[in-house]
Amino acid sequence: MLSNLITFDQTTGLSADVKPIQRRLSEMAGMYLDEATRAAMVEQNDPLVYEFHDLGVPERPGAIAYGTSITYAGKVGDEYFMTKGHFHSILETAEVYYCLKGQGLMLMENPEGDWELQKLTPGAAVYVPERFAHRSINTHPSDPLVTFFAFRGDAGHDYGTIESQGFRKLAIERGGKCEIIDNPRRRA
Amino acid sequence: MLSNLITFDQTTGLSADVKPIQRRLSEMAGMYLDEATRAAMVEQNDPLVYEFHDLGVPERPGAIAYGTSITYAGKVGDEYFMTKGHFHSILETAEVYYCLKGQGLMLMENPEGDWELQKLTPGAAVYVPERFAHRSINTHPSDPLVTFFAFRGDAGHDYGTIESQGFRKLAIERGGKCEIIDNPRRRA
Numbered sequence: 001m002l003s004n005l006i007t008f009d010q011t012t013g014l015s016a017d018v019k020p021i022q023r024r025l026s027e028m029a030g031m032y033l034d035e036a037t038r039a040a041m042v043e044q045n046d047p048l049v050y051e052f053h054d055l056g057v058p059e060r061p062g063a064i065a066y067g068t069s070i071t072y073a074g075k076v077g078d079e080y081f082m083t084k085g086h087f088h089s090i091l092e093t094a095e096v097y098y099c100l101k102g103q104g105l106m107l108m109e110n111p112e113g114d115w116e117l118q119k120l121t122p123g124a125a126v127y128v129p130e131r132f133a134h135r136s137i138n139t140h141p142s143d144p145l146v147t148f149f150a151f152r153g154d155a156g157h158d159y160g161t162i163e164s165q166g167f168r169k170l171a172i173e174r175g176g177k178c179e180i181i182d183n184p185r186r187r188a
Numbered sequence: 189m190l191s192n193l194i195t196f197d198q199t200t201g202l203s204a205d206v207k208p209i210q211r212r213l214s215e216m217a218g219m220y221l222d223e224a225t226r227a228a229m230v231e232q233n234d235p236l237v238y239e240f241h242d243l244g245v246p247e248r249p250g251a252i253a254y255g256t257s258i259t260y261a262g263k264v265g266d267e268y269f270m271t272k273g274h275f276h277s278i279l280e281t282a283e284v285y286y287c288l289k290g291q292g293l294m295l296m297e298n299p300e301g302d303w304e305l306q307k308l309t310p311g312a313a314v315y316v317p318e319r320f321a322h323r324s325i326n327t328h329p330s331d332p333l334v335t336f337f338a339f340r341g342d343a344g345h346d347y348g349t350i351e352s353q354g355f356r357k358l359a360i361e362r363g364g365k366c367e368i369i370d371n372p373r374r375r376a
Contacts, residue, residue, distance in 0.1 A: 004304065004306055004314060004315040004316075004317065005306045005307065005312060005313070005314055005315075006312075006313050006315075007309075007311045007312050007313070008286075008311055008313060009311055010198075010288070010310055010311045057282075057315070060280075060318070061249065061340075062278070062280040062281040062282055062318045062340065063282050063318065064282045064283060064284045064315070064338060064339060064340070066284040066286075066313060066315070066338070067313075090250070092248075092250040093250040094245075094250055094251050094252045094341070095252060096252045096254040096338050098196075098254075098286065098336045100198070116192065118192055118193045119193065121195075122198055123195045123196055123197055123198045124193060124194075124195050125193070125194050125195070125196060125254060125255075125336070126192060126193055127192040127193075127194075127245070127252070127254070128192075129192065130248070130250045130251065148286045148313070148336065150252060150254070150284050150338035151252060152249075152250065152252070152340060153282070
């Protein structure tokens, strides 16, 4: 049974109580613009891109799923390390992220064609409205991006839609600065 | 319209973007064991006991209400400063608290007679299950207790039940230590 007290380090986001789910670059085939560089990086050391907690709270509409998400610093070519991103299976469910450490972006888009970008800095609470897919992006050169998240227990994850069509926008580094560009490989 | 980015200071819990709701001791008549001391403290300077944010997210089952809660250090006689505490109007809705700063307790009870106590320390995520009333208690001699909270947007607040019957348990200081005692004025 899930304990009602779980401690997450405010700097690393990790917990002595529970194990995170880890996503290495090998699990993100086709999600970065520069697939050749991604494949070479997988060959070299297959870096850990992000980790997050799935605590197994009951999948009920009255429950709240929560935990931390840690996106590490790095780039695939010019593109910052990021999470896969997903819609909720129950599309009409929101999510909130509270940034504990690091520097990054929350990229959001809905099926109606709206998209939104918010900055994640320590202390920032970013609200992902109902119907919006969301992806965390770490824009810092070295520090992990650590957030605490909460959403409805039965919301579920739809990764497939993003895996097949991609996000409308991408975050890349140009001349040392973050730029948001149209995703040339978007399939809608 | 509510912005999707609101920043809350990780140490104070306060925000330059939004104003908190403040609760002074004068608004907590009958909630502390030592009513005479409470009345005298109200006469003297009516201290601020706690503040929290109500950001006005849509009251929809898919929305997530969130913000910070700050309970200040202090006592009414031997009883630690605390929030009024409440059930959700939709009883079958949970809540999660992530402690940012300070030291305290989350006191919980449900209508079936179960009660639970969890320690709030920086990094602790305390889960308030469905059906549980909940109250934050600051047990530190001087530091504010700061938490980030999230619950379903339509959950609502039922303060009346606790105002009329009280919690089953109280947190008091005896010999410099926190003790949990039965509430002698509980009306069930």
